[in-house]
Amino acid sequence: MPTDEKAPRPLGDLERLVMEQLWAADGALTVREVHERLSGTRELAYTTVMTVLDRLAKKQLTERERAGKAWQYKAAAPREEMAADLMRDALDRAGDRREALVRFVGQVSDEEAALLRDALARLEARDG
């Protein structure tokens, strides 16, 4: 199964949790602040949080700046903006960029929707 069970899932999970903290925060957060906010719900090493924030910065999902001796992190864009980006990419039917995703279904017109229902009705009459 190529949908990998072996990939570092926990780290991926953490990325999501960390991003949620950053989105919820008013301004930029230090590693310590993120760590504090997360340790309410789960047992986490400080270095793990640091690693995750570093990974997120490399993926350009967070931005960081120096605040004294520590790094401060904030989300590269608000959640809605990233979600909109993702949806635009997923729905992009402008031919040339379509190859990146393999879509289950395309868009259809009203006439085509009628054709679809006809064909389904025939199949249901036979198999259903």
Next chain:
Amino acid sequence: MITPLLLAALALVLAGPVPAFMGRAAWPYRVPRAAIALWQSISIAAVLAAFGAGLSLSYSTAGQPGEPRFDPSSPRDLTAALVLALTAMVGIRLLWSAGRVAIGTRARRRRHRDLVDVLATPDGLIPGLRVLAEETPLAYCLPAIRGSRVVVSVGALDRLDDGELRAVLAHEQAHLRARHDLVLEAFTALHRAFPRFVRSDVALEQARTLVELLADDDARRRNGSLPLARALVALAGSTAPEAGLAMAKSATVLRVQRLADPEPNSTLLAVTAYTAAVLLLVVPTFTVAAPIVRAVVDAVN
């Protein structure tokens, strides 16, 4: 002089009329796997024939063996060099295009996967499945060597029952297992290697439809046709139509109609398509290779 002309003619026929004919025909949809093989063979043969034409033309104008020295004052030698340079340029363009598509596709996919990982929740029941909190019904896969993802939106989950969801997942996992994305990538690279006025969209468009049919066939073998057809209708019926899309029957309509009227899988048709695919590759290869082999044999003797 006859070999380059024949090869050039073959390249032109394979680039224009043959794809047009294949694009209008309905039979490829009955044997999607064989049809993909045939399309691949047509594309490769067209490229090989074009190369062969260039190489053999420069060879035939470059004079006899025994006078191999390049003479810049001879028009014949200059023509040969020019033809050779043109051929090389086509080759470089192909490689360039393949590289760009491969790199661009992977970068975009990686970015998309990073976004999915922070925005979508994994579904504990099915490994690799990510659920996106979006109302737009959507299901797709993000292929990768390691860490491929299947993404389904909440809007899609709302519209699907268990059986239909299983059919959708089976379809996506068929894409991932068979690496259909690589098949499409090759067609995309070839498509982009040629300028707009020479290329046709037929090969790439039909390849896209054919891999969907292959994934459908896999899913229907596992769960039956009905849940898959229902899922297709449930997810397609609700997406907004796009202007200009209604001209040709969309792949979705074709897929559901195909599930409803399964034409008998024709072994004869598949065998014919595979045979044609092999012949197409063998003929230009031998035409190109034969003079070279002959020249080598002559040289050895």
